Amino acid sequence: MTIQEIQSEIEEEFGFFDDWMDKYEHLIGLGKDLPLIDPQFKTEEHIIKGCQSQVWLHAELEDGKLFYTADSDAIITKGVISLLIRSFNAQTPDAILEASTDFIDRIGLKDHLSPTRANGLVSMVKQMKFYALAFKAQKQNT
Amino acid sequence: MERHIASIREQFPILKTQVNGKPLVYLDNAASTQKPTRVVNAIAQYYNTSHSNVHRGVHSLSQKATQLFEEAREAVRAHLNAASSDEIIFTKGCTDAINTVASGYERLLKKGDEVLISHLEHHSNIVPWQMACERSGASLKIIPMNHKGELEWSASLLSSRTKIVAVNHVSNALGTINPIQQIIADAHAVSAAVLIDGAQATPHFSVDVQTLDADFYTFSGHKVYGPTGIGVLYGKRSFLEMLPPYQGGGDMIKTVTFSKTTYAPIPFKFEAGTPNMAGAIGLHEALNFMSDIGLENIASYENQLLQYANEELSRIPGIRFIGTAENKASVLSFLVEGAHPYDVGVLLDQMGIAVRTGHHCTQPIMDYFEIPGTVRASFGMYNTMEEVDQLVRGVMRSASMLV
Numbered sequence: 253m254t255i256q257e258i259q260s261e262i263e264e265e266f267g268f269f270d271d272w273m274d275k276y277e278h279l280i281g282l283g284k285d286l287p288l289i290d291p292q293f294k295t296e297e298h299i300i301k302g303c304q305s306q307v308w309l310h311a312e313l314e315d316g317k318l319f320y321t322a323d324s325d326a327i328i329t330k331g332v333i334s335l336l337i338r339s340f341n342a343q344t345p346d347a348i349l350e351a352s353t354d355f356i357d358r359i360g361l362k363d364h365l366s367p368t369r370a371n372g373l374v375s376m377v378k379q380m381k382f383y384a385l386a387f388k389a390q391k392q393n394t
Numbered sequence: 395m396e397r398h399i400a401s402i403r404e405q406f407p408i409l410k411t412q413v414n415g416k417p418l419v420y421l422d423n424a425a426s427t428q429k430p431t432r433v434v435n436a437i438a439q440y441y442n443t444s445h446s447n448v449h450r451g452v453h454s455l456s457q458k459a460t461q462l463f464e465e466a467r468e469a470v471r472a473h474l475n476a477a478s479s480d481e482i483i484f485t486k487g488c489t490d491a492i493n494t495v496a497s498g499y500e501r502l503l504k505k506g507d508e509v510l511i512s513h514l515e516h517h518s519n520i521v522p523w524q525m526a527c528e529r530s531g532a533s534l535k536i537i538p539m540n541h542k543g544e545l546e547w548s549a550s551l552l553s554s555r556t557k558i559v560a561v562n563h564v565s566n567a568l569g570t571i572n573p574i575q576q577i578i579a580d581a582h583a584v585s586a587a588v589l590i591d592g593a594q595a596t597p598h599f600s601v602d603v604q605t606l607d608a609d610f611y612t613f614s615g616h617k618v619y620g621p622t623g624i625g626v627l628y629g630k631r632s633f634l635e636m637l638p639p640y641q642g643g644g645d646m647i648k649t650v651t652f653s654k655t656t657y658a659p660i661p662f663k664f665e666a667g668t669p670n671m672a673g674a675i676g677l678h679e680a681l682n683f684m685s686d687i688g689l690e691n692i693a694s695y696e697n698q699l700l701q702y703a704n705e706e707l708s709r710i711p712g713i714r715f716i717g718t719a720e721n722k723a724s725v726l727s728f729l730v731e732g733a734h735p736y737d738v739g740v741l742l743d744q745m746g747i748a749v750r751t752g753h754h755c756t757q758p759i760m761d762y763f764e765i766p767g768t769v770r771a772s773f774g775m776y777n778t779m780e781e782v783d784q785l786v787r788g789v790m791r792s793a794s795m796l797v
């Protein structure tokens with residue numbers, strides 16, 4: 253599936269909830285199931301500090317595709333991370349660099365991806381793209 | 395007071411706001427209080443009928459604006475019971491007031507001198523002193539605190555090297571009311587000056603700077619139901635006359651030549667540039683509003699709210715209060731076992747309940763307790779017992795989703 257297809261799927265999934273509690277319960281559940289970052293990468297180097305919560309992010313390239321793992325100290329932040337990772341995982345650096353994250357707005361979680369929340373997520377999206385760029389550059393150089 | 399809450403709430407249109415489809419429960423008053431209509435109207439009235447630059451024109455409008463501005467200064471004097479309105483400086487806010495003093499001290503301090511602050515300070519009362527110490531070579535000492543969030547005050551922290559002690563009257567993160575009367579007396583015994591950061595005291599009870607014998611006292615307009623962008627630095631006359639000016643510009647000078655400028659007398663020496671007239675006038679109205687309600691009434695009602703919230707929240711399994719001082723004002727900081735404060739804050743917001751989460755600009759306090767932050771509910775005069783009930787239900791609901 254393309255990133256866009258995955259994002260539409262997530263939108264559809266969230267479309268079932270008209271109650272905020274159900275939506276957040278789902279998000280919290282996703283947070284609990286997040287593919288966790290290997291403890292060896294849970295270091296200062298991988299930390300993205302928000303004022304409210306912090307995020308750890310790691311990426312690896314396998315057969316030209318990116319695989320992310322992450323963690324956060326806040327579970328709702330983890331839920332949003334899991335959506336971002338699900339939409340970007342197993343994609344090529346080029347696809348990730350072109351992708352948008354507007355689907356987060358459309359499922360009503362826009363506030364969580366706003367710089368004023370200071371939860372580390374805005375920087376995390378930047379960092380995800382940065383990994384894509386770095387792997388792309390690496391590939392071109394070899 | 396309880397009988398009057400409905401009519402008090404009527405004066406705050408914003409309290410009728412819906413947030414996420416629910417009626418707003420505003421419990422972030424320590425960050426900033428909402429504004430009664432009469433404050434907003436006073437500002438509009440000033441701009442519509444009396445605005446001009448102050449202290450400059452001979453024309454009638456300038457005189458009128460000047461008069462209103464100086465009346466505001468007199469109102470602040472009366473509110474703090476300062477000896478003279480010359481001792482009241484208008485600033486941008488509490489942070490600006492502290493910086494005014496700290497930057498002056500930066501030039502007075504020498505290597506070997508000490509500045510004493512406390513573990514309970516807001517970053518606004520830490521960083522300016524760190525900067526002053528860094529640049530002057532003085533050293534910064536810290537009054538320690540205990541696990542209840544109370545200062546462990548001892549006069550032995552002072553010495554002849556101590557030049558100034560800067561502590562808050564009430565802690566914004568934990569609500570602790572500090573023993574400033576004792577601190578001031580002990581500091582004066584070694585001839586150290588004392589600055590009290592009153593940002594979290596002035597919203598809740600009356601302050602008498604002469605009884606306290608504080609040398610400097612600071613607060614923000616926006617936390618006492620007044621506008622943003624205005625604050626107050628009170629300083630004893632002798633201290634303000636001794637302190638070098640903060641910024642240079644118009645209004646603060648007596649004479650200017652290219653070789654030498656002589657400064658205007660206080661308070662103008664510290665008010666460079668066109669001041670925030672509208673802010674001062676709004677603050678005047680806010681102080682009148684608080685006096686009309688009665689500071690004793692506000693203090694005793696908010697204490698009831700605090701006690702009730704404390705009792706009710708205590709029933710929640712896994713709740714942990716951060717800051718359990720004997721003497722507290724209007725602030726409740728807590729954590730729910732197993733839940734990150736950010737998550738609790740996000741879910742409460744979904745229920746229309748506004749609380750603050752995070753470190754509250756007091757990272758050293760969070761480090762002491764080894765926590766990332768807290769959930770903080772802080773009360774104002776317009777909050778109700780029902781709102782406390784909503785908070786309690788909200789926290790229980792969040793806990794059931796998160797833990």
Ligand SMILES: Cc1ncc(COP(=O)(O)O)c(C=O)c1O
Nearest residue numbers: 487488489516518562566593614
């Ligand atoms: C204790 C204390 N000091 C200083 C400040 C700074 O006030 P302001 O941001 O209005 O300058 C605050 C505000 O949060 C405070 O709570």
